Amino acid sequence: MTRRYLLPLAVTTMTAVLTAGLAGAPTATGAPATGASWRADLSIVDDDDSGVTSDGGTVRLDRAAPTPASARAAVRTGFLQLAPHQLDTPANTVAAAVRSTVPNGAEVAVDVRGAVGDDQWTEWVEARPDAPAVLPTATTTVQVRLALTAEKQSPEVRELTLTASTTKTFTTQAAGLSYRIYATREGLVGGTTANGHVIKSRDHFVALPSRRGLAANNSGTYSVRVCASNGRCEWAPVWDVGPWNTKDDYWNPSSTREMWKDLPQGKPEAQAAYQDGYNGGKDQFGRTVANPAGIDLADGTFWDGLQLADNSWVTVTYQWTGSGPAGYVRTAGDPLNVRSGATSTATQVGLAANYAMVRVECQVTGQSVTGSQGTSSIWYRIASGKYVAKAYVSGVSGATTC
Template sequence: MIKRTRAVTLCVLLALTCLTTPAFATGPVSWTVEPPRGRIDPVPGTPASASPLSVEELPARALESEVDTVRAEFGTPGVAVDLRGQRPDGRWTEWVEAVPGAPTVLPSATRSVQARLVLTGPVGTAVGPIGLTAWRAGTEVTDPTLAATYRVFATREGLVGGTTANGHKIVQRDHFVALPSRRGLAGKGQGNYSVKVCTADHARCEWAPVWDVGPWNIKDDYWSVERLSWGELPRGLPQAQAAYQHGHNGGRDQFGRKVANPAGIDLADGTFWDGLKLKDNAWVDVTYQWTGGGPWGTVTSLDSLNVRTGPHSGERQVGLAARHAQIRIECAAAGQPVTGTEGTTDRWHRLAHGMYVSGAYVRLAQPPPAC
């Protein structure tokens, strides 16, 4: 988990001047987003010696036609704006940081655009309206169906009582993960960016939401096809691992700290101890669920949902699916009837070979085929 710094209030007027006039294939359409509170604050309880990272999602805008490029006009020092679009199946693209006044190409064409505020520096929290202009530039984007999976080193986050980058207060045996880039950071109480993390032998897995940013770096989207930072490194290799194993960047992270382990993911205590049954930091296989396609649903159980070897509650437990996690579903099979948050059903969803969860605790967004 990264450290953050308390912000000092400073009001900076917003400039809404268009810097360039791009060529539009279709569009454009313009609108203004007003931050509900007119400000963004550091996460509660942030120590004064830390670096800030706090996010606030703004209302999404539904559009009449598809767009793939957005220009954001804003000008508050220490506050960034991220943009994303919603795909036809309900999935969201990764967040992309906007450069004020410059076109931002979204990972996929969309009819729904959302912005969020990100507090990134120890300066003002007062934020004015954000001007957005979207259009279809005809950018060629290939939307992959197979999610990326990489073996990375996992460390335990701990920090019970602290607050994550998305504002979640960490509790005992919590279930979430941290990745070293906010491109895949889910909102508080959301799981639209979730991972499947498995032990190296795949004996146990947990599906968990991404609720924090770290370890080591905060701009290392190593799972991306075209990573925004450390582009000289191959896809799937965390910068911290490259620094630790190969001396990349002089063996230091983006803040100049000497990298003491090759971690590419942090696991909350419950994910670490209960989901994967780890006793020490270890190499794990991580699938970044939002980078692929296919049937999916959201876990709505009040606690983590048991993952079992077959479609029956008497089968052996081999992992967990955290509450709020978005899960990819291979297929559905008939099994033991169960009553849960989604009613009573005998449908069980296969998430991987020999790994099933009851459909009574999964709100389907895209129904799976029969097994």
């Protein structure tokens, strides 16, 4: 069954899924906004994409499309991440018109994000049939991502047209959102994450139960700082979707949360189901929730970064929800040591995974170090009592002296 879904420009919430169950194109309420429109090029699949193919501009799931390892759900998932699009004037709202075929049990979603600085982006926000994607700030650079999922037969997307406009002005939080969350060890070495990464022994990444904060493979655009009660922290990219749920962006306020809007901000649905019997004690797939986990940690993050011996409550800061100076760890592959002072002889108090985003509080002069970014005696303080050498961090601008 083929339908064309038009996503109106009325400004409401920030969620969307295009499914075969929709009864046709919804009608916008009120006069639609006007703005710059462009048609997406669906013919190119490159290294930023995973689990999809394109034949003559028709996008569908690859036969080998992965099922997100952390979610433990048999739903194939693929992403087509389009090239960033430059706008003539700043905009914070993007609507989409999609021409697609979506079989039963399949979904097509359009995610949008905006550039907010060098190598920094807003969270992915969905454009849906009854509302466009509304970004937290106006920007002249937007990027669009198609998300395809299927239990069996793949959906097909043949055309995608975007329209950008400007509505209410939003501001970005100065400090990133932070919550105390129950963490479990993902394991699953040899499995494939939602972004196409093949899990290695003692790997360094995390999984969150929503693709809104999912980074592309070998990217740290969406990263978290995870700190244990023993004082150790790891900065790690978000490379998988799970545990338990796949549409639970619990760190967002209820007005923009994709599902479970009646839950308090910062409380994962799995935690509510396990502790309070919420949703009958089940996740979005109807499975009985066996623990309150809101984050999965790869083995290296779990054992080496945080030095945990068992599943544990941790404090998670969602790096992309903040603002201010930030950079990205660049090593030959191993995580970067986080020290208690500005010298390589200071106590190691955590790790920063390769590709991870780190927020920089300030900088100090310390031991001269040679690394992937050259030689420097500058060290960045990325949390109280935690420092990394500038020689291994790219892209930091505007850091002040401590």
